[in-house]
Amino acid sequence: MSFDNMADGEVRKVDRENKKMTIKHGELKNLDMPRMTMVFPIRNATLLETFKASDKVKFVANKLDGVFFVTDIQLAK
Numbered sequence: 001m002s003f004d005n006m007a008d009g010e011v012r013k014v015d016r017e018n019k020k021m022t023i024k025h026g027e028l029k030n031l032d033m034p035r036m037t038m039v040f041p042i043r044n045a046t047l048l049e050t051f052k053a054s055d056k057v058k059f060v061a062n063k064l065d066g067v068f069f070v071t072d073i074q075l076a077k
Ligand SMILES: [Cu+2]
Pocket: 025, 033, 034, 035, 036, 037, 038
């Protein structure tokens, strides 16, 4: 995954119990979505342990069966 194709984001909240992450994100061109703060369900428990509020990230989101989810995420350099 090229860094250039990833959207900018900032983790605002990590909800490990409910497996959700709130991310303030820039424009998501692949989803035609403007910048906003939204909650993503996170299936990968490791991600919930790795990231914390205020982390600046680069990430990719997709939509499956009407649900948005994060397919790739890493700390912004
Ligand atoms: Cu959004």
